[in-house]
Amino acid sequence: MTRSRRIVWTRIALVAGAVGGIELMCRLEVIKPLTMIAPSQMALELGRMIATGEIIAPAAYTFMEVGAAFVVSIVAGGALGALVHALPRLRRAVDPLLASWYAVPFFVFYPLLIALFGLNALPLIAIGVIFAAPAMMLSTLAGLDLVPRVLRKVARAHRLSRLQEARLITFPSAAPYLFTGLKLAFAYSLIGIIAGEFILSSGGLGYGISYAYESFENRTMYALMLFVLLIATGVNGLLHTWDGRLARRRGIT
Amino acid sequence: MLRGVTRIYPGATPVHALGPLDLDLARGEFFSVVGPSGCGKSTLLDVLAGLSRPTAGAVSFEGSPVRGEVPDGIGVVFQEDASFPWLTVRDNIAFGLRRAGTEPGDIARRVTYAIGFMGLDDFADAYPAQLSGGMRQRVCIARTLVLQPRLILLDEPFGALDQQTRLLMGDELLRLWRETGATVLLITHALDEAALLSDRVGVMSARPGRFIDFVSTGWARGRDSRIASDPGFGAITARLWAALRPESIKAMGRQV
Numbered sequence: 001m002t003r004s005r006r007i008v009w010t011r012i013a014l015v016a017g018a019v020g021g022i023e024l025m026c027r028l029e030v031i032k033p034l035t036m037i038a039p040s041q042m043a044l045e046l047g048r049m050i051a052t053g054e055i056i057a058p059a060a061y062t063f064m065e066v067g068a069a070f071v072v073s074i075v076a077g078g079a080l081g082a083l084v085h086a087l088p089r090l091r092r093a094v095d096p097l098l099a100s101w102y103a104v105p106f107f108v109f110y111p112l113l114i115a116l117f118g119l120n121a122l123p124l125i126a127i128g129v130i131f132a133a134p135a136m137m138l139s140t141l142a143g144l145d146l147v148p149r150v151l152r153k154v155a156r157a158h159r160l161s162r163l164q165e166a167r168l169i170t171f172p173s174a175a176p177y178l179f180t181g182l183k184l185a186f187a188y189s190l191i192g193i194i195a196g197e198f199i200l201s202s203g204g205l206g207y208g209i210s211y212a213y214e215s216f217e218n219r220t221m222y223a224l225m226l227f228v229l230l231i232a233t234g235v236n237g238l239l240h241t242w243d244g245r246l247a248r249r250r251g252i253t
Numbered sequence: 254m255l256r257g258v259t260r261i262y263p264g265a266t267p268v269h270a271l272g273p274l275d276l277d278l279a280r281g282e283f284f285s286v287v288g289p290s291g292c293g294k295s296t297l298l299d300v301l302a303g304l305s306r307p308t309a310g311a312v313s314f315e316g317s318p319v320r321g322e323v324p325d326g327i328g329v330v331f332q333e334d335a336s337f338p339w340l341t342v343r344d345n346i347a348f349g350l351r352r353a354g355t356e357p358g359d360i361a362r363r364v365t366y367a368i369g370f371m372g373l374d375d376f377a378d379a380y381p382a383q384l385s386g387g388m389r390q391r392v393c394i395a396r397t398l399v400l401q402p403r404l405i406l407l408d409e410p411f412g413a414l415d416q417q418t419r420l421l422m423g424d425e426l427l428r429l430w431r432e433t434g435a436t437v438l439l440i441t442h443a444l445d446e447a448a449l450l451s452d453r454v455g456v457m458s459a460r461p462g463r464f465i466d467f468v469s470t471g472w473a474r475g476r477d478s479r480i481a482s483d484p485g486f487g488a489i490t491a492r493l494w495a496a497l498r499p500e501s502i503k504a505m506g507r508q509v
Contacts, residue, residue: 150331150335
């Protein structure tokens with residue numbers, strides 16, 4: 001067995017062991033059912049919610065918000081990253097703001113966002129964008145910074161226009177970093193929106209978890225939490241696999 | 254080709270990097286440039302290629318002025334690894350041909366020939382990350398040569414390679430030069446490489462770089478690295494070093 005395969009199996013064994021341990025403690029009521037239900041019960045309840053279609057409406061609402069925040073973050077973050085990269089003076093002004101961005105508790109602006117956008121999905125999408133766009137912007141800046149100067153010279157030696165250079169050399173060269181931006185933007189969009197739905201929302205998975213918590217509906221709450229975890233892990237796993245494949249092709253370890 | 258060319262990098266303390274210098278290259282000539290570190294060899298190549306504008310003086314290629322754009326017919330190979338890591342060897346080599354709108358059949362034929370010529374047959378569909386440094390440099394050379402440039406500018410293309418590989422790559426370069434009939438300008442820091450490959454070697458002074466000597470080697474066109482055992486090889490290398498030594502000492506900041 002190769003070293004990397006051993007690491008993967010160790011990782012799987014750790015997660016399976018933790019889940020199995022929780023299952024055992026729940027079954028033996030070391031952990032009381034009012035505190036947590038067994039993982040197998042979470043899975044059964046989630047299966048039931050999927051089968052009855054109960055989960056479709058909150059999941060669709062959340063995915064719509066996450067999708068919108070993700071797309072806006074990618075487009076705006078990527079464009080702003082490229083703009084700031086092209087303007088060194090602006091870069092010097094913006095760098096400290098970006099470095100301290102995640103130290104700001106943006107949820108405190110939620111009432112302001114409601115006042116601006118109204119009581120609908122837009123404030124939540126805005127929260128998602130506020131979280132995710134800077135990650136995309138930082139990744140874009142990192143990617144553009146690391147395009148080797150010699151490749152720009154190659155572009156000129158091949159008499160490429162600026163647009164051709166961007167399309168054929170700059171973008172593919174920066175792609176691994178942009179891909180990291182995509183991964184982070186998805187994670188931050190999801191975190192921002194689920195957390196936002198907890199605070200004030202009338203729909204979505206975050207709202208569903210919060211509502212179930214306040215109503216002592218443990219089975220629903222844990223089933224929804226499991227669903228969010230599975231989605232986040234699944235999407236990140238897919239992106240990670242794709243990213244790894246691209247990185248290996250380029251000799252990036 | 255170069256007349257009174259000077260290059261000064263502006264700034265709080267302007268850096269006079271090059272010149273004034275004049276240079277004429279004969280069609281089909283293999284010309285090398287040697288000089289101390291930081292003497293402006295790469296600046297010279299950039300100016301000659303049109304990648305950088307001279308502060309003063311004129312650059313021309315085949316009678317047409319070169320003004321901040323690389324003219325058609327000039328191919329450049331850089332010192333650093335300039336292969337595209339996201340493309341296979343085949344696609345790397347085909348890059349310029351596709352941009353030039355060459356017929357797909359012609360692209361396939363020329364790329365296949367270049368892959369074979371460069372000894373990359375077993376790696377045609379590999380990515381640069383799967384190749385050694387020398388093989389990647391061969392990809393970059395092939396990418397330039399498939400465009401059939403009439404003037405090939407090489408900026409220390411073998412700088413990162415070990416001595417044996419450099420000698421063999423030098424042989425390959427000579428073979429390419431003979432087959433294509435192109436004019437070659439090679440920037441190198443290795444005196445033996447310059448003495449071995451060139452028809453003529455230009456020796457540059459410490460910064461600001463100017464030509465202080467031109468050494469004609471008198472080698473036959475069908476030469477290869479075995480001429481290293483020719484007594485004339487040692488004499489040429491000695492002459493290059495005699496011209497270069499005081500300049501290298503200057504460049505190191507010591508008294509001559």
